[in-house]
Amino acid sequence: MVIELQIKMNEKLFLRNPEQSELGKKIIMHSIQLIHKSGFEAFTFRKLAEDIGTTEAGVYRYFENKHRLLIYIVAWYWTWLQYQVMYQTNNINDPIVKLKMIIKLLATTVEDDLSTSYVDEGLLHQIIITEGSKTYLTKRVSEDNKDKLFKPYKDLCAHIANIIKECNPNYCYPKSLASTIIEMAHFQNFFMNNLPSLTDFGQGKDDNSIIAFLDDLVFKTIAV
Amino acid sequence: MVIELQIKMNEKLFLRNPEQSELGKKIIMHSIQLIHKSGFEAFTFRKLAEDIGTTEAGVYRYFENKHRLLIYIVAWYWTWLQYQVMYQTNNINDPIVKLKMIIKLLATTVEDDLSTSYVDEGLLHQIIITEGSKTYLTKRVSEDNKDKLFKPYKDLCAHIANIIKECNPNYCYPKSLASTIIEMAHFQNFFMNNLPSLTDFGQGKDDNSIIAFLDDLVFKTIAV
DNA sequence: CCAATAATGATAGTATTACTATCTATAACA
């Protein structure tokens, strides 16, 4: 049995739905590869088009500009991760165990999920670490937020906040702690690999150290 | 008595030292205003030159490109803040009180420091919140790090980590906690003002809520 | 099966960005 995972994206993110054509899927697949390889600043629609074997105009039919495309793939990732979280924490009753599982999912190097044929989640995870916050750190953030472009991120954050609340109903800052967990899972990873003196994780470069740091931080903070 | 605070910057950050000429100081002053107003992406040397009343070539004599200029003003801010931290925590013996003071300095809206005539620290603080992490979230991070461009940030982080270590010598993650404090002081501020559902700080938009969140997080985490 | 429609390819063109180069004028300094 082969199940293809379909993720329905906010229509404002694209001009033409990339999931519904071969060219569209190629755009997503090659964008992820190119952004991963050279970074978002060096990424252009011209290079992407060349890589795919289409023209610049072809890409512009799908996405208004490269920033929208970045928001698209980042939103895709958060939606996919939300699904992973739901799947992996289903049947777990203890909110503490749930929260631990979520921290692990957030901080662990992602492997390619074969049920999504044109997206390499491993590369995508790396992109989120380096480029994710650039989606909202702009002057357009309020407009983009009104268009609900950040909904998947906010939904995940709200979900984590609810579990924190379950762990300790008296804790005052569940949402801020949730966004801290998400951001730090990524920033500590980036620091570990690029600016290691900002972390306590040596050259081992092990996801487990980050998980241990976050577990310690979170469960001491919300301890009843 | 008027004391001008002079901050000595890493020479690799500029081509010609902007502190040593009128034009250089204008470049810094107007850069801060323009980036604050329109964001780093929309900021160009052409617009800056027009704003100042000089030419593009004039700006290029001081800075290689706009990314370097951003790193410069961000590094300037961290150096200035380090000084503020030293000044405000001088004579405090209790590391817990020290750490509280640092959290307050990090999370409080900054007012213009009149002892630096051509830098508006208030605007600069806003810039750091939105643009600060863009200095290192690039493919060039390792090279830039080798050139010591992030030294002021890393020094501040190390300083905070040492105080954490003083508070609790057994705590395992002082550096990661320090970088978490710094980043979250800014991200929670950005979220509060732009994506409030990611925080627990309502429309009051009060720095004190962020300080309370961070105090709670930090002191529960390092409690002996 | 044919006609209408949608998607793609091919090509061209514009304004802006991110620089580099050169030459002149001025100020500063020794």
Place this chain on the structure above:
DNA sequence: TGTTATAGATAGTAATACTATCATTATTGG
């Protein structure tokens, strides 16, 4: 007074970020 550093003025290039147009090829619905 002559030399050097700094700034201003102007020009030019390659790349970026788009927009427009027209022909071609698939797709689909009658």
